[in-house]
Amino acid sequence: MPATEAARDQDQQDIVLSARDITVGFSGKIILDHLSLDIRRGEILGFVGASGAGKSVLLRTILGLNRKQSGTIRLFGVDVEQASDVERLRIDMRLGVLFQHGALFSALTVLENVQVPMREYLDLPKKLMNELAMLKIELVGLPPDAARKYPSELSGGMVKRAALARALALDPDIVFLDEPTSGLDPISAAEFDELVVKLRDTMDLTVYMVTHDLDSLFTACDRIAVLGNKKVLVEGTIEDMMKSDEPWVKSYFRGKRARQLDLAAREQP
Numbered sequence: 197m198p199a200t201e202a203a204r205d206q207d208q209q210d211i212v213l214s215a216r217d218i219t220v221g222f223s224g225k226i227i228l229d230h231l232s233l234d235i236r237r238g239e240i241l242g243f244v245g246a247s248g249a250g251k252s253v254l255l256r257t258i259l260g261l262n263r264k265q266s267g268t269i270r271l272f273g274v275d276v277e278q279a280s281d282v283e284r285l286r287i288d289m290r291l292g293v294l295f296q297h298g299a300l301f302s303a304l305t306v307l308e309n310v311q312v313p314m315r316e317y318l319d320l321p322k323k324l325m326n327e328l329a330m331l332k333i334e335l336v337g338l339p340p341d342a343a344r345k346y347p348s349e350l351s352g353g354m355v356k357r358a359a360l361a362r363a364l365a366l367d368p369d370i371v372f373l374d375e376p377t378s379g380l381d382p383i384s385a386a387e388f389d390e391l392v393v394k395l396r397d398t399m400d401l402t403v404y405m406v407t408h409d410l411d412s413l414f415t416a417c418d419r420i421a422v423l424g425n426k427k428v429l430v431e432g433t434i435e436d437m438m439k440s441d442e443p444w445v446k447s448y449f450r451g452k453r454a455r456q457l458d459l460a461a462r463e464q465p
C-alpha cells in the first residue's frame with residue numbers, strides 16, 4: 197500500500213466516531229442542521245454550546261435514541277444504520293454512557309447499578325459479576341462499602357463516580373459523559389476531571405464530554421467543539437478557542453471567569 201494511502205487508512209482507524217451532515221428536528225423545528233464532527237481514538241473531546249443549542253440532542257442521536265432527518269453516524273468505522281443486529285450489538289457493547297444527573301436506578305444498590313449493563317449484555321455467573329463490579333467501583337475511586345449503598349445515601353460526587361463505574365462496566369472504548377461535573381463543588385469537579393484523564397491514560401479510552409464547565413475545558417479536554425447555529429461552529433484546542441473571533445466563543449472563553457482560569461493554568465509549574 198502506498199505511504200499516503202496507508203496514512204489515510206491509519207487516520208480512518210483512529211476515528212472512533214464520525215458524524216456527517218446530521219440534521220435533526222422536532223415538529224418542523226430544526227435543531228441540528230448538517231452538523232459534522234469526528235472524535236479520534238484516545239482524545240477527550242469537550243462539546244460545548246449555549247443552553248438549548250442541541251448538545252444532548254446530538255448525543256442522543258449518536259446513541260440512536262433520536263431519529264435524524266439526514267446524515268450518517270459511523271462508530272468504529274461502521275455505519276450504524278447499515279449495521280446488522282450482531283454488529284450493532286457489538287458496537288453498543290463498546291459504548292459507555294453517563295447521562296446528565298447520573299441517572300442511577302434509585303431502587304438498586306451501587307453494585308447492582310454497575311451490574312445493569314453486564315446483565316443486559318453478558319451471561320456471567322453471579323460471583324464473577326460481583327467481582328467485576330467491585331473492580332469498577334474501585335477503579336473510580338469509591339470505597340468498597342459504597343457498593344452496598346443506595347444512590348440516596350451517596351454524595352453528589354459519589355453518585356457521579358458510581359454512574360461512571362456503570363458506564364465502564366463493559367470496558368468500553370468510548371464513554372459519553374453528559375455534563376458530568378454539573379452540580380459538583382469545584383474540588384469534587386476537579387477530582388472527577390482528574391479521574392477521567394487518568395482513566396483515559398490507563399484504559400486507552402476515548403471520551404466525549406458534553407460540558408459547561410470551563411475548568412474541565414481548560415484542564416481535561418484535548419480538543420473542544422463548539423455547537424452554535426445548529427452546527428459545529430469552531431473546533432480545536434483551548435488555545436484555538438482563546439483566539440476565536442466567533443462572538444459566542446469569544447464571550448465564553450474570554451469572559452472574566454475564563455481569563456482567571458487561563459491565568460491560573462499559565463502560572464502552574
Ligand SMILES: Nc1ncnc2c1ncn2[C@@H]1O[C@H](COP(=O)(O)OP(=O)(O)OP(=O)(O)O)[C@@H](O)[C@H]1O
Pocket residue numbers: 222227245246247248249250251252253254
Ligand atoms: N424529544 C424532543 N422533542 C421536542 N423537542 C426537543 C426534544 N429533545 C430536545 N428538544 C429541543 O431541542 C432543543 C435542544 O435541546 P438540548 O437538550 O439538546 O439542549 P442542550 O444544548 O443539551 O442544552 P443544556 O445545555 O441546557 O442541557 C431544545 O429546544 C429542546 O426543547
